Amino acid sequence: MASKDTNAKPASTRTSTSKEVDKDMNTLIQHHPLHHHTSPSRSISFLIHSLGLSSFSYSFHYLTAHPNHINQAYGWHFQYLTIIGLALATATFILGLLADLTLSRRIFAAKNIVSMCSAPMEVLITVLYWGLRMIDPELVVPKELELPFSADASFHLAPSVFLLLDLLLLSPPWTISILPAIGLSTVIALLYWYWIEMCYAVNGFYPYPLFALLDTSQRVILFGGSALLMAANTAVLKWVHGKVNGRLGRRGGMGGGERPGRVS
Numbered sequence: 001m002a003s004k005d006t007n008a009k010p011a012s013t014r015t016s017t018s019k020e021v022d023k024d025m026n027t028l029i030q031h032h033p034l035h036h037h038t039s040p041s042r043s044i045s046f047l048i049h050s051l052g053l054s055s056f057s058y059s060f061h062y063l064t065a066h067p068n069h070i071n072q073a074y075g076w077h078f079q080y081l082t083i084i085g086l087a088l089a090t091a092t093f094i095l096g097l098l099a100d101l102t103l104s105r106r107i108f109a110a111k112n113i114v115s116m117c118s119a120p121m122e123v124l125i126t127v128l129y130w131g132l133r134m135i136d137p138e139l140v141v142p143k144e145l146e147l148p149f150s151a152d153a154s155f156h157l158a159p160s161v162f163l164l165l166d167l168l169l170l171s172p173p174w175t176i177s178i179l180p181a182i183g184l185s186t187v188i189a190l191l192y193w194y195w196i197e198m199c200y201a202v203n204g205f206y207p208y209p210l211f212a213l214l215d216t217s218q219r220v221i222l223f224g225g226s227a228l229l230m231a232a233n234t235a236v237l238k239w240v241h242g243k244v245n246g247r248l249g250r251r252g253g254m255g256g257g258e259r260p261g262r263v264s
Contacts, residue, residue: 039170040099040108048170049097052162056090059154068145070207075199079207081192082155085125088118089159096166116176117184119167120233122160124226127233129156132210139210167237168244178235185230189223 039045063077070077077083095111098104132139141147147155167174176184196206206212214222 037169040096040103040105042100042103045170046097046100048162048165049093049100052093052159052166053090053097055154055158055162056086056093059086059151059158060090062151062154066151070145073199074202075195075207079196079199079203081121082125082129084192085118085121086155086159088114089122089163092118092163092166096170112171112174115163115167115171116174116234117188119160119163119237120181120185120230121188122163123233123237124230126157126160127229128226139213140208142209164237168241171241173241173245173247174234174238176234176238178231181234182228182231185227185234186224188230189227193219193223 037044063071063083070079073079078087092111092114095107095114099108099111129140133141137146196211200206210222211219
């Protein structure tokens with residue numbers, strides 16, 4: 001007579017766990033009831049992702065078509081947070097376009113997960129870059145590396161615009177809360193600081209002139225403040241998404257008791 005497996009979970013427990021996993025996945029892949037454009041789709045969603053990838057491709061092509069000493073330096077142009085952000089934006093839109101072509105919900109969910117990192121980072125890049133340029137352009141770009149406006153906008157403005165369009169028009173509400181957002185942005189800030197110091201040890205210069213003007217304590221303030229700003233971007237983008245698209249209540253209707261876009 002076969003012995004009973006005492007470790008086996010009851011069927012009801014397994015079913016409940018499965019339903020919870022499916023519910024979490026559906027949060028990432030559902031079409032928000034107040035969205036005017038379906039995604040993934042082969043219409044508006046496909047068009048936005050195609051235009052975004054065309055812009056990002058132009059930016060990467062510009063780096064190779066107009067080489068400078070950074071092309072031969074250790075780390076290439078990936079010394080710049082701008083180019084790291086551009087690569088993340090490209091990955092986000094590649095996943096979005098693949099989801100549009102295949103109508104795959106899993107690829108669409110992956111796109112939304114990457115977007116939780118790439119969109120706040122690109123908004124951070126746009127705010128820091130144009131803000132510092134208003135103070136002194138040479139804090140972020142040496143005179144010999146000055147870009148024409150079309151290229152400058154493609155690197156430091158277009159990615160955030162396209163990612164915002166994707167978030168507000170084509171994506172369900174983000175599931176990340178404020179504390180994980182702070183943790184994620186802090187890890188990114190520390191990794192980038194380590195990376196540029198590694199590049200400096202080989203190249204003998206920093207990618208952004210501002211870094212050479214700061215001592216260690218000032219860099220702690222810069223990177224710590226940037227991490228908090230990126231996390232704040234996540235909170236603000238969640239709030240804006242709620243304002244634009246509304247927020248569902250617990251029972252599937254519009255939540256009358258919750259402020260739209262509230263960050264949990």
